Amino acid sequence: MKVVLEHVTKRFPNRNKKIKEEVVAVSDFNFEIPDGKLIGLLGPSGCGKSTALNLICGLEEPTEGRIYFGDEDVTDLAPEHRGVGLVFQNYALYPHMTVRENIRFPLTNLKGSAKLTKEEMNARVERAASLVQINELLERKPSEMSGGQQQRVAIARALVKTPQVLLLDEPLSNLDARLRLQTREEIRKIQRETKVTTIFVTHDQEEAMSISDLIIVMKKGVVQQIGAPQDVYDDPANLFVAKFLGTPAINVFKGEVRGGQLFIGGSAVLDVPGVRDGGVWTGIRPEGFIPDSNGPFESDLLGIEVMGRDITVLSGHPDAENPVVRSIISSDRRIDTSSPTVRFRLKPYKVFLFDDATEERLKFEYDIESDPEAGGAV
Amino acid sequence: MDNNNSNKSKRSGISVRRKVGSAVKFILLGLWAVIVLFPFYWMILTSIKSYSAYNAETTPQFITLSPTLENYVKAFNSVPLPRYFLNTFIFAVITTALMLTVSVLAAYAFSRLEFRGKNLVFTLFLSLMMIPNELVIITNFVTVTNLGLRNSFPGLILPSVASVFYIYLLKENFEQIPDELYKAAKVDGTSDFKYLMKVVLPIAKPTVVTVTILKVIECWNSYMWPRLITDKKEYFLVSNGIQEIRESGFGRQNTPAMMAAVVVISVPLIILFLVFRKRIMEGVSRGGTKG
Amino acid sequence: MKKSGFKAWLYLLPAFIFLAVFMVYPLVDVLVYSLQENYHSASQTYTGVGLANFSYVLRDGTFLQALKNTALMVAITVPISTGLSLLIAYGLSSINKVKKLFQTIYFLPYVTNTLAVGLVFMILFNKTDANAGLVNMIIKLFGGNAVDFIKGPYWAKMFVFCFYTIWIVMPFKILILTSALASVNPNFYKAAKVDGASDAKIFWKITMPMISPTLFYLIITGFIGAFKAYSDSVALFGVDLNAEGMNTLVGYVYDMLYGARGGYPSYASAAALILFAIVFTITCVNLIISRKKVVY
Numbered sequence: 001m002k003v004v005l006e007h008v009t010k011r012f013p014n015r016n017k018k019i020k021e022e023v024v025a026v027s028d029f030n031f032e033i034p035d036g037k038l039i040g041l042l043g044p045s046g047c048g049k050s051t052a053l054n055l056i057c058g059l060e061e062p063t064e065g066r067i068y069f070g071d072e073d074v075t076d077l078a079p080e081h082r083g084v085g086l087v088f089q090n091y092a093l094y095p096h097m098t099v100r101e102n103i104r105f106p107l108t109n110l111k112g113s114a115k116l117t118k119e120e121m122n123a124r125v126e127r128a129a130s131l132v133q134i135n136e137l138l139e140r141k142p143s144e145m146s147g148g149q150q151q152r153v154a155i156a157r158a159l160v161k162t163p164q165v166l167l168l169d170e171p172l173s174n175l176d177a178r179l180r181l182q183t184r185e186e187i188r189k190i191q192r193e194t195k196v197t198t199i200f201v202t203h204d205q206e207e208a209m210s211i212s213d214l215i216i217v218m219k220k221g222v223v224q225q226i227g228a229p230q231d232v233y234d235d236p237a238n239l240f241v242a243k244f245l246g247t248p249a250i251n252v253f254k255g256e257v258r259g260g261q262l263f264i265g266g267s268a269v270l271d272v273p274g275v276r277d278g279g280v281w282t283g284i285r286p287e288g289f290i291p292d293s294n295g296p297f298e299s300d301l302l303g304i305e306v307m308g309r310d311i312t313v314l315s316g317h318p319d320a321e322n323p324v325v326r327s328i329i330s331s332d333r334r335i336d337t338s339s340p341t342v343r344f345r346l347k348p349y350k351v352f353l354f355d356d357a358t359e360e361r362l363k364f365e366y367d368i369e370s371d372p373e374a375g376g377a378v
Numbered sequence: 379m380d381n382n383n384s385n386k387s388k389r390s391g392i393s394v395r396r397k398v399g400s401a402v403k404f405i406l407l408g409l410w411a412v413i414v415l416f417p418f419y420w421m422i423l424t425s426i427k428s429y430s431a432y433n434a435e436t437t438p439q440f441i442t443l444s445p446t447l448e449n450y451v452k453a454f455n456s457v458p459l460p461r462y463f464l465n466t467f468i469f470a471v472i473t474t475a476l477m478l479t480v481s482v483l484a485a486y487a488f489s490r491l492e493f494r495g496k497n498l499v500f501t502l503f504l505s506l507m508m509i510p511n512e513l514v515i516i517t518n519f520v521t522v523t524n525l526g527l528r529n530s531f532p533g534l535i536l537p538s539v540a541s542v543f544y545i546y547l548l549k550e551n552f553e554q555i556p557d558e559l560y561k562a563a564k565v566d567g568t569s570d571f572k573y574l575m576k577v578v579l580p581i582a583k584p585t586v587v588t589v590t591i592l593k594v595i596e597c598w599n600s601y602m603w604p605r606l607i608t609d610k611k612e613y614f615l616v617s618n619g620i621q622e623i624r625e626s627g628f629g630r631q632n633t634p635a636m637m638a639a640v641v642v643i644s645v646p647l648i649i650l651f652l653v654f655r656k657r658i659m660e661g662v663s664r665g666g667t668k669g
Numbered sequence: 670m671k672k673s674g675f676k677a678w679l680y681l682l683p684a685f686i687f688l689a690v691f692m693v694y695p696l697v698d699v700l701v702y703s704l705q706e707n708y709h710s711a712s713q714t715y716t717g718v719g720l721a722n723f724s725y726v727l728r729d730g731t732f733l734q735a736l737k738n739t740a741l742m743v744a745i746t747v748p749i750s751t752g753l754s755l756l757i758a759y760g761l762s763s764i765n766k767v768k769k770l771f772q773t774i775y776f777l778p779y780v781t782n783t784l785a786v787g788l789v790f791m792i793l794f795n796k797t798d799a800n801a802g803l804v805n806m807i808i809k810l811f812g813g814n815a816v817d818f819i820k821g822p823y824w825a826k827m828f829v830f831c832f833y834t835i836w837i838v839m840p841f842k843i844l845i846l847t848s849a850l851a852s853v854n855p856n857f858y859k860a861a862k863v864d865g866a867s868d869a870k871i872f873w874k875i876t877m878p879m880i881s882p883t884l885f886y887l888i889i890t891g892f893i894g895a896f897k898a899y900s901d902s903v904a905l906f907g908v909d910l911n912a913e914g915m916n917t918l919v920g921y922v923y924d925m926l927y928g929a930r931g932g933y934p935s936y937a938s939a940a941a942l943i944l945f946a947i948v949f950t951i952t953c954v955n956l957i958i959s960r961k962k963v964v965y
Contacts, residue, residue: 054561057565058565059561059564059565078567079564079565079567080564080565080566080567080568081567084565085565086561086562086565088558088561088562089558090556090558092556092558092559092561092562094559094577094580094581095581096577096580096581096583097580105563105566105568105576106566106567109566109567109568109569109572110567157562161566400764403760403763403764404764406756406757406760407757407760407761407764407771410753410757410775410839411771411774411775413836414774414775414777414778414836414839415774415777417786417789417790417793417836418777418789420789420792420793420803421786421789421792424792433799435799435800436799436800437800437801437806438800438802438803438806479683480683480684480687481684483680483681483683483684484680484681484683484684486680487677487678487680487681488681491676491677491680492674492677493674493677493678494674496677499681503688506688506692506693509692509696510893510897510944510945510948512897512919512922512941512944512945513695513696513699513941513942513944513945514691514692514695514696514699515695515922515926515941516695516698516699516702516922516926516934516937516938516941517694517695517698517699517702517934518691518695519926519927519934520698520934521690521691521694521695536687536691537691539687539691540684540687540688540691540692542688545684570676595779595780598782599781599782599783599784601783601784601899601900601903602899602900602919602923605923606923606926606927616782616784616785617782617783617784617785617900620782620784620785620788621784621903621904621908624788624791624907625907625908633792636788636792637788637789637792639785640785640786640788640789643782643785644781644782644785644786647780647781647782648777648780648781650780651776651777651779651780652773655773655776658776658780659772659776659844662779662841662844663844663845663848
């Protein structure tokens with residue numbers, strides 16, 4: 001089932017009653033989520049992700065705009081008639097019911113022709129439970145289970161009605177690091193098996209990138225960019241998206257373009273044909289640096305972190321936004337740690353320029369062939 | 379104490395003072411325990427002394443060598459004690475059940491449902507908490523009398539149902555239940571009433587039980603209203619019954635039989651207390667008051 | 670989500686009906702009653718509107734006696750019961766052994782029927798021709814003279830009344846103070862001990878400020894509760910409290926309404942409003958003082 005949002009806007013009255021102005025939680029959402037995909041809705045906390053999710057599942061009504069599931073307009077439909085499943089960060093399991101009762105609960109609400117017999121209910125509970133592999137835990141209470149197990153129960157409960165759309169609101173945030181990795185794979189697997197259109201809300205870009213078919217990056221209620229994770233990473237639409245995706249984060253410098261050349265700290269570091277003259281924000285991915293004693297980019301060496309497979313070079317640059325510039329290089333390379341400075345040349349496709357006022361991307365042409373090393377794998 | 383260093387004298391000095399202090403503490407605590415328990419002991423003791431033995435005492439005797447149950451027989455036969463019991467039981471059960479129904483519904487509306495003017499209405503509700511019962515009892519007496527409900531269960535029960543305080547207590551408790559449970563239930567098409575019955579009440583059960591017990595205690599001990607509204611023995615509650623026993627006795631001043639009645643009336647609540655000790659004490663410390 | 674306004678009102682309806690009929694309406698009505706002069710309950714007629722009911726009540730000897738009794742009892746029992754329960758709660762908080770047993774015993778009066786146990790107290794203090802009663806036996810043991818506490822001199826009756834009231838209100842206060850003391854962060858005590866503070870200093874400088882809000886809460890509820898005393902007096906001295914000179918304000922309201930002098934809801938209303946005004950004033954004064962004194 002594809003999900004279409006058409007100019008959807010949600011405004012709330014300000015919580016501080018003295019302020020008349022309304023809070024715009026979701027502003028003019030206009031996109032289509034293709035059928036059977038896993039979509040990551042990504043943004044920092046408080047950007048309106050959860051509101052967007054509540055709009056899609058029907059817990060909130062949009063102020064403006066329409067929402068479609070397939071071709072059906074569901075904007076005015078109550079949540080229970082939309083065929084959605086919802087999973088929460090804190091699992092929201094009913095604490096006084098066993099796992100079996102929890103999963104069965106949605107089925108007991110079915111009315112009329114949809115009503116199920118006890119046997120049918122049990123069969124569906126078993127099926128949902130085996131999908132998330134908790135068959136042995138059916139008689140337990142939520143309090144007797146680990147966080148990861150509880151989240152699986154929550155997923156089973158969301159799936160038991162075979163929803164057309166599955167919505168996950170920060171489902172991994174309450175889990176510890178190891179369980180988070182494991183559960184995220186689990187969700188990916190379940191989604192592939194059931195082929196249910198899934199929307200996954202998270203503030204963790206790594207999480208979203210690793211399992212989504214498509215990510216939607218949000219900021220303050222406005223969609224910034226939609227695309228496949230790698231595409232968004234390689235081709236960010238603006239400074240916010242560039243900064244938000246990637247660990248370690250992108251290095252940002254204050255730069256200037258003069259006559260098709262990018263200057264950082266007075267030296268020309270890269271040819272950027274076609275970019276207008278003037279101030280720019282320059283984002284350079286950590287993997288965009290190649291150590292080169294003759295390279296144009298020089299910074300003060302602060303230290304190195306050896307990670308085994310690769311090395312992180314920590315350096316300082318007066319025009320950098322952060323005090324530490326991180327560059328990741330292959331451990332084959334040797335850095336002369338006795339030298340006070342370190343020089344790099346840059347991979348042009350790892351360098352992004354943004355207008356210093358609008359923070360929108362300024363694209364330029366580059367030729368990978370001219371630097372065989374830059375084109376190769378890091 | 380176990381090591382012989384130079385500080386020994388100083389240490390043992392402190393420890394002697396500690397011991398004296400703790401002895402004083404225990405004596406004080408023990409004394410109050412005796413003051414609390416003694417009336418209970420005395421009523422049980424007196425209730426098993428025979429009428430003649432009790433009246434023959436010129437100085438009170440602390441034990442009796444010939445315990446008897448005759449006073450209990452008399453208490454049950456000479457005065458309609460079982461009737462008072464039954465009345466109180468009916469009164470307590472129906473009042474508590476109605477109070478729970480009304481309060482749970484209202485608390486749910488305040489805690490979970492959205493409606494215009496909710497905060498204003500709730501503030502008005504809370505301000506009613508300041509109104510002492512003694513102030514409204516006058517009109518209620520007139521109302522119930524005019525309705526011809528004196529000496530009837532509806533007359534006893536109806537004015538005792540509404541309790542702003544319990545609505546408040548339940549509302550606070552319902553609000554502790556995470557929003558997500560409600561959202562999850564809504565997405566699954568659960569009606570509000572089903573959510574209240576199947577999710578809210580089971581989760582809030584400890585508080586519901588506490589409120590129930592507090593209300594039952596309140597009903598069991600209520601005196602002023604039943605006394606105003608009943609003058610026929612058929613509708614007396616235990617409090618009024620015991621007063622009646624005191625005033626007109628058992629034909630003559632029969633203290634042992636009176637004490638037997640007092641024991642019988644006190645025992646149910648004491649058992650209830652011992653069974654639900656923790657719940658009751660928690661509930662009371664969260665906002666119960668006496669009376 | 671659909672607007673559930675209608676549904677919410679439906680859920681509130683039963684509570685509204687009960688509160689409106691048995692609380693809000695009576696509240697308005699009691700004001701009306703109190704202003705209707707020479708109200709006649711049989712014919713439901715009155716001669717005028719004014720403050721005559723209040724001036725009658727305030728000049729009524731039985732009312733003044735009830736006011737005196739109540740005020741005296743409040744002035745005696747509130748400080749004593751609060752202080753004593755603080756002492757006991759402090760003692761309880763510093764022991765481990767048999768603490769639960771003590772707590773359970775101390776709470777017992779809370780769950781007893783005031784009328785029933787009052788009767789036991791009456792027996793204990795009573796002095797008949799045949800039997801001087803237990804308390805008098807103890808008094809004689811110490812060389813004193815027997816006193817009739819139930820039908821004797823005013824001070825003796827007041828003593829029993831106060832004693833029983835204290836006995837009845839202690840459980841609540843001990844319980845609340847025990848949990849207040851238990852909620853003081855033990856690290857404060859550890860820090861003070863390390864600094865060499867004496868037990869007394871710790872109590873006055875750390876414990877008392879920390880539990881001062883609870884203490885003030887208890888004093889306020891203590892005042893309110895004690896001013897409403899009635900059934901304990903009935904339990905000790907019988908229903909004809911005016912004859913015994915031991916009536917209370919609530920008892921006066923009851924008498925005016927239905928007791929021996931019944932049938933005067935206007936006087937009852939005026940007396941009830943005076944009672945409410947007294948309680949309200951004391952509560953406000955307490956709150957003002959507590960604003961200044963309570964540490965947080």
